[in-house]
Amino acid sequence: MKDRTALITGATSGIGMATARIFAKNGIRLILCGRRQERLDALASELQKFTEVYVLNFDVRNRIHVFEQIQGLSEAFSEIDILINNAGNAHGLDTIQDGSVDDWDAMLDINVKGLLYVTKAVLPNMIKSKSGHIINIGSTAGKEVYPKGNVYCASKHAVDAINQGMRIDLNGKGIKVGAINPGLVATEFSEVRFKGDSKRADKVYEGFSPLQAEDIAEIIWFAVTRPPHVNIADLTVMCLDQASSTIVNKK
Numbered sequence: 532m533k534d535r536t537a538l539i540t541g542a543t544s545g546i547g548m549a550t551a552r553i554f555a556k557n558g559i560r561l562i563l564c565g566r567r568q569e570r571l572d573a574l575a576s577e578l579q580k581f582t583e584v585y586v587l588n589f590d591v592r593n594r595i596h597v598f599e600q601i602q603g604l605s606e607a608f609s610e611i612d613i614l615i616n617n618a619g620n621a622h623g624l625d626t627i628q629d630g631s632v633d634d635w636d637a638m639l640d641i642n643v644k645g646l647l648y649v650t651k652a653v654l655p656n657m658i659k660s661k662s663g664h665i666i667n668i669g670s671t672a673g674k675e676v677y678p679k680g681n682v683y684c685a686s687k688h689a690v691d692a693i694n695q696g697m698r699i700d701l702n703g704k705g706i707k708v709g710a711i712n713p714g715l716v717a718t719e720f721s722e723v724r725f726k727g728d729s730k731r732a733d734k735v736y737e738g739f740s741p742l743q744a745e746d747i748a749e750i751i752w753f754a755v756t757r758p759p760h761v762n763i764a765d766l767t768v769m770c771l772d773q774a775s776s777t778i779v780n781k782k
């Protein structure tokens with residue numbers, strides 16, 4: 532795996548940050564992406580003792596910035612072998628009749644269109660080199676729909692469809708495409724969903740042992756270290772206490 536370069540979106544927190552740490556410790560050259568510059572810089576300085584690190588600050592919704600920044604990468608970082616399409620969040624938890632249109636725009640623009648922009652910017656070099664690995668972070672919310680999850684679930688169902696579509700279109704081009712679909716993971720996800728209401732966010736993970744970001748990062752590492760002929764196409768992972776989006780065994 533040495534001499535590989537990975538671009539990770541959403542590296543400033545949660546699953547993306549944990550993945551960056553595992554990749555760095557295994558010598559993968561890293562391009563860390565996110566909007567919070569101070570977090571990008573802190574992570575870069577933490578990981579620079581293990582590997583070469585470059586940071587890109589863009590909002591995945593801004594297609595001009597996405598293309599400018601990825602196409603402007605220096606030669607040392609421009610050959611991206613692994614793309615982790617991870618940036619995303621839920622915004623709000625409301626019925627369709629009470630939902631905020633701004634929240635809907637955010638989820639569809641970030642989770643769906645942002646993932647597409649980044650992929651489109653990274654793909655040409657993978658196609659040229661006839662190799663690469665794209666991992667799309669989906670969700671159990673992309674496999675089922677739960678009350679008030681409407682648009683977030685729609686965005687993750689779209690990721691599921693895009694993952695399948697990408698795999699079909701890139702078949703025969705030497706590029707692996709697969710999705711990892713986590714259930715409940717204790718990250719900043721719920722804090723973002725509930726707009727900084729940390730008490731409400733903490734309650735989501737109370738009374739059971741949720742997945743941790745590192746659990747998902749280890750699975751991502753497993754996926755990228757399979758032999759060349761093996762592609763993890765679609766993998767759903769939940770904690771022991773979760774059976775579905777709505778069935779969680781809380782004490």
Ligand code: NDP
Nearest residue numbers: 541543544545546565566567590591619670716718719720
């Ligand atoms: P976090 O909130 O901890 O991390 C989200 C990351 O996405 C941050 O690094 C954030 O960086 C980045 N991000 C958000 N919006 C944008 C944007 N507009 N442009 C660029 N980057 C953005 O959540 P998780 O680690 O849990 O989430 C990572 C992925 O995992 C998401 O796709 C989420 O849907 C998915 N997931 C999460 C689950 C969970 O229970 N936690 C379960 C299933 C899937 P910054 O704010 O610096 O831009």
Ligand code: 8X3
Nearest residue numbers: 670671672714715776
């Ligand atoms: C995140 C998991 O159940 O909060 O995708 O939607 S859930």
